[in-house]
Amino acid sequence: MGLELFTNITPQSIVVFGIGILGFIIGSLVYSRDISRIDNLSFFLFAWCFSMWAMLLGAFESIAPGNLEYVSLMILYIFTALIPVTVLFFIMSLTTGSKIILTKTKIFSISVSFIVVLYIILTPNFLFKNIINSSSTKEIIFGNGLILFTLYLLMYTLTDLFLLFKKYRRSAGIFKTEMLYIFLSVFIGAVFVLLANIIFPYLDIYNLFWFGPLVGIFIIGIIGFLIIKYNFWNLKLAATDFFTSIISLVLLFELFSSNSILDFTIKTTILVLVLLSGVLLVRSVRYEIENREEAEKLVKQLAEVNDDLHILNEQKSEFVVTASRHLRGPLMDINKYTSMILDESFGSINDKAKEAIDRILQSSKRLVVIIEDFMSISKIESGKIDYKFSRTNLKEMIEELIEEMSITAKQNGLEIKLKVKKDDDFISNVDSGKIRQVISNLIDNAIKYTPGGFVNVSLVKNKNGKIIIKVSDTGIGMSELTLKKIFHQFSRAKEASKFHTGGSGLGLYIAREMLKRHDGRIWAESAGHGKGSTFCVELNDEN
Numbered sequence: 001m002g003l004e005l006f007t008n009i010t011p012q013s014i015v016v017f018g019i020g021i022l023g024f025i026i027g028s029l030v031y032s033r034d035i036s037r038i039d040n041l042s043f044f045l046f047a048w049c050f051s052m053w054a055m056l057l058g059a060f061e062s063i064a065p066g067n068l069e070y071v072s073l074m075i076l077y078i079f080t081a082l083i084p085v086t087v088l089f090f091i092m093s094l095t096t097g098s099k100i101i102l103t104k105t106k107i108f109s110i111s112v113s114f115i116v117v118l119y120i121i122l123t124p125n126f127l128f129k130n131i132i133n134s135s136s137t138k139e140i141i142f143g144n145g146l147i148l149f150t151l152y153l154l155m156y157t158l159t160d161l162f163l164l165f166k167k168y169r170r171s172a173g174i175f176k177t178e179m180l181y182i183f184l185s186v187f188i189g190a191v192f193v194l195l196a197n198i199i200f201p202y203l204d205i206y207n208l209f210w211f212g213p214l215v216g217i218f219i220i221g222i223i224g225f226l227i228i229k230y231n232f233w234n235l236k237l238a239a240t241d242f243f244t245s246i247i248s249l250v251l252l253f254e255l256f257s258s259n260s261i262l263d264f265t266i267k268t269t270i271l272v273l274v275l276l277s278g279v280l281l282v283r284s285v286r287y288e289i290e291n292r293e294e295a296e297k298l299v300k301q302l303a304e305v306n307d308d309l310h311i312l313n314e315q316k317s318e319f320v321v322t323a324s325r326h327l328r329g330p331l332m333d334i335n336k337y338t339s340m341i342l343d344e345s346f347g348s349i350n351d352k353a354k355e356a357i358d359r360i361l362q363s364s365k366r367l368v369v370i371i372e373d374f375m376s377i378s379k380i381e382s383g384k385i386d387y388k389f390s391r392t393n394l395k396e397m398i399e400e401l402i403e404e405m406s407i408t409a410k411q412n413g414l415e416i417k418l419k420v421k422k423d424d425d426f427i428s429n430v431d432s433g434k435i436r437q438v439i440s441n442l443i444d445n446a447i448k449y450t451p452g453g454f455v456n457v458s459l460v461k462n463k464n465g466k467i468i469i470k471v472s473d474t475g476i477g478m479s480e481l482t483l484k485k486i487f488h489q490f491s492r493a494k495e496a497s498k499f500h501t502g503g504s505g506l507g508l509y510i511a512r513e514m515l516k517r518h519d520g521r522i523w524a525e526s527a528g529h530g531k532g533s534t535f536c537v538e539l540n541d542e543n
């Protein structure tokens with residue numbers, strides 16, 4: 001058995017079989033688009049019958065002469081008889097969408113006609129008298145049953161067309177156009193299928209058996225396209241359905257080749273098991289698809305929420321910038337007047353008052369820095385920060401900065417040293433205001449977090465020709481964990497907070513963001529807690 005079963009495999013029979021597969025795929029695609037719709041289901045049934053018919057036709061054409069040849073011919077004709085019934089269901093479901101209204105008369109007529117046609121097909125020597133195998137094709141010698149069978153097909157085809165025409169006349173708009181296309185498709189399809197599979201064989205033309213399926217698949221394709229439009233979503237479900245059906249079909253064929261009761265029982269058990277696992281598989285795939293659709297929906301909702309959050313975030317950034325601006329003005333006034341009082345511009349003051357006013361000045365200066373950090377971060381987030389790049393002498397900038405900050409350093413008992421080769425020039429294309437802010441934050445941190453010792457600033461060029469600015473200190477240092485976090489927003493080490501309460505945890509984050517826009521880098525190194533820290537900034541050399 002097995003391979004000897006199909007001895008006449010021709011290119012035409014393969015094509016016809018392939019067309020059957022295609023019909024099944026199209027039907028499944030339409031159905032899986034929305035399995036709750038009855039019109040999708042009835043179209044699927046129609047496509048499935050067509051697909052079975054085409055595959056059986058392909059198989060019949062290639063099958064070896066013998067008993068199975070007759071069996072497959074009978075099953076082929078049962079499916080031929082089923083096609084117009086499924087078309088009828090499809091047409092009936094077209095306008096109703098959610099359900100098919102089946103009156104008792106309709107059920108009765110459909111059942112009776114089907115029983116009659118089954119009788120016509122299964123009665124020996126009535127529809128088929130003989131099958132003659134020629135070298136290229138099979139000749140079916142029909143009996144008197146053919147007239148009845150053709151009448152059955154004609155009756156259904158005419159009913160289908162009549163119903164479609166009625167629906168076409170009653171509908172309007174896009175639906176009317178869709179109806180017209182479906183009407184034309186069914187009409188042309190019916191004519192060709194009847195011609196190729198009933199009329200031609202009747203006229204002893206047998207080698208055109210592939211003609212019907214070919215036209216049929218176009219029809220299925222067009223109707224499927226009309227329903228599905230652009231939906232290719234559930235290909236996986238279609239494929240699973242399809243392969244389960246194919247395996248079951250092959251096993252069903254195998255049943256006929258059983259040569260003992262035991263063989264038959266084993267094959268039946270296998271078939272039942274395959275069917276059961278197939279159903280489970282299809283269910284699980286469908287479940288997966290439903291989940292995926294649910295996930296898609298959630299992703300969409302999430303995207304919408306994300307958009308809303310973006311807008312809110314922008315509003316927050318704008319609010320922070322405006323609020324900070326309003327706070328900074330009065331603070332600048334406080335700074336200005338406390339400095340003037342300290343300089344004794346309004347008359348002399350005693351030492352105690354001087355000390356108190358100096359504290360006020362230092363605190364309000366810190367507040368200005370924090371407010372400026374808030375402004376910078378909001379501008380960075382909303383992408384509104386402007387950069388004005390120009391060739392800048394970094395050596396001069398750092399020398400100036402050190403001179404300014406040495407006063408505060410001295411007050412803290414520290415000395416800032418600059419290490420740089422005298423003849424080297426350090427020119428880079430930067431926004432000098434921003435880079436000044438970055439370096440001054442690093443030196444400021446070094447002073448803040450160093451209780452005693454020194455602060456070193458060095459300027460070198462590395463092997464790759466980049467400029468490296470290093471700020472190192474002998475201060476509290478950082479643990480490995482701290483090192484990982486310090487460039488994040490609002491990130492402050494516990495030790496740092498104990499040591500210096502006034503920080504915002506924003507300076508290094510801002511520095512990193514600003515350096516990104518300069519195609520530069522910033523990183524930190526420390527041997528551990530209490531062992532000092534080194535911060536490095538890398539910038540391009542434009543010399």
Ligand code: ADP
Pocket residue numbers: 441445446449473475476477478482486491492493494496497502503504505506507508509532533
């Ligand atoms: P702030 O100094 O306002 O807290 P920064 O973003 O400038 O914010 O610094 C973040 C954290 O990095 C600090 O809170 C501190 O824990 C750590 N840090 C920065 N510079 C040093 C330094 N020179 N030595 C030790 N720790 C430092």
